[in-house]
Amino acid sequence: MQRDLRPWLAYVAVTSVLGACAVVAAVRGPAAVAPSSPDRTTAALTTSAQARAAADDDSMVDRAADRAADRAAAEVLRGLWSLHPEADGRDDAPVSFYYFHEGDIGLYRYGHVAYNSTNSYHWAVRGDALELRWNKTGAVTRIAYRIDRSGARPVLVLDDDPKHPGQPATRYTLVPARDAAARAPDLLDATRVLSVSANHSAMDRIDNRLWIDLQKYATGGIGFSLWQLRAQGIDGRGTGWHHVGDFDDWSTEQLTYRTTASSSSAAAAAGSVELWFAWRKERATTTWLVRRDGDARLLRLTTDPRDFGVVHDYLDAGPSFAGFGLSADSD
Numbered sequence: 001m002q003r004d005l006r007p008w009l010a011y012v013a014v015t016s017v018l019g020a021c022a023v024v025a026a027v028r029g030p031a032a033v034a035p036s037s038p039d040r041t042t043a044a045l046t047t048s049a050q051a052r053a054a055a056d057d058d059s060m061v062d063r064a065a066d067r068a069a070d071r072a073a074a075e076v077l078r079g080l081w082s083l084h085p086e087a088d089g090r091d092d093a094p095v096s097f098y099y100f101h102e103g104d105i106g107l108y109r110y111g112h113v114a115y116n117s118t119n120s121y122h123w124a125v126r127g128d129a130l131e132l133r134w135n136k137t138g139a140v141t142r143i144a145y146r147i148d149r150s151g152a153r154p155v156l157v158l159d160d161d162p163k164h165p166g167q168p169a170t171r172y173t174l175v176p177a178r179d180a181a182a183r184a185p186d187l188l189d190a191t192r193v194l195s196v197s198a199n200h201s202a203m204d205r206i207d208n209r210l211w212i213d214l215q216k217y218a219t220g221g222i223g224f225s226l227w228q229l230r231a232q233g234i235d236g237r238g239t240g241w242h243h244v245g246d247f248d249d250w251s252t253e254q255l256t257y258r259t260t261a262s263s264s265s266a267a268a269a270a271g272s273v274e275l276w277f278a279w280r281k282e283r284a285t286t287t288w289l290v291r292r293d294g295d296a297r298l299l300r301l302t303t304d305p306r307d308f309g310v311v312h313d314y315l316d317a318g319p320s321f322a323g324f325g326l327s328a329d330s331d
Contacts, residue, residue: 073125076147078102080180080188081156081172089113089182091254091278096163097183098156098172106132108163109184114254115279120247132162136248186228186241186252203269203290203297204261207232211299211314221246225306227299228320229257236260240320242277242306253306254278259288267292275305 083096091114099107106123109116122133129142141162148155154174161170181189208231215223223246232238237258243250255278261271268291275284284305291298297316304312 070125080175080183082175082183083170083172085173085175110163112279117251119249204264204271206259206288206290206299207238208320210317210320212317213312213314227314230320232259244306
């Protein structure tokens with residue numbers, strides 16, 4: 001494609017004309033100015049250079065001070081801030097929170113306890129603004145914010161919340177670390193993780209694992225379907241979640257399950273699992289098969305209830321709650 005040079009040529013012409021006018025004005029000035037002596041010129045240049053160097057030093061100090069202030073402000077934001085701090089754990093209880101993790105990683109989750117969506121972003125504090133770069137779209141949002149400490153707990157006030165456009169300032173209350181896991185147990189609750197040796201090699205166990213199917217898209221990015229199963233009780237019952245999406249945005253559905261093994265050997269095991277999805281009030285049953293593929297363990301659901309009832313294979317991705325690498329670190 002041939003580039004249109006007319007705007008550039010017009011810019012050059014305008015600046016050239018302005019420069020020429022400046023020269024003519026200087027030559028035709030009202031009074032002639034005697035040329036400076038070499039010593040005066042040298043002194044003037046030296047003074048000018050020293051002034052510029054001092055200004056640069058001051059600017060560097062100011063920038064360093066600004067960065068230190070931004071880092072200190074970011075430390076204050078670390079943690080989980082909820083729009084519904086008093087909501088309980090009922091399936092239909094509302095969920096809306098920002099989670100600011102260390103290393104500029106963040107999550108925004110919205111929906112309900114039993115069914116919700118999560119958007120990931122990178123974040124930073126820039127002066128009086130909170131800057132969010134949304135990983136899915138690349139869009140950058142700058143939000144004026146402040147911390148209100150007039151109540152029992154700090155409140156993050158966003159003047160123009162991108163998740164609630166057109167509304168007055170939204171208020172997110174800081175949730176203490178001891179309570180944060182209850183708001184997002186699939187992300188933050190690491191209290192029920194069994195040791196790897198407890199069931200990593202047991203072919204007749206599918207609980208306390210992350211079972212994931214990763215698919216690389218030709219258009220870019222990686223999508224996944226993920227079963228996250230907490231450790232089961234002695235009766236085979238447990239709780240968990242199904243996640244679907246990619247590592248930028250994904251949805252999460254809460255579930256309970258009960259699994260039984262019908263056969264087991266060193267090479268493979270088979271059984272069945274009953275699932276209850278609370279949000280949709282849906283009950284499903286499927287048989288499963290666990291087998292080894294080299295060092296990996298594979299789970300096959302013969303009628304995957306989250307893939308329209310077709311056969312679906314998943315890879316053992318390790319103990320449950322280990323996959324996201326997040327922890328609640330606010331007090």
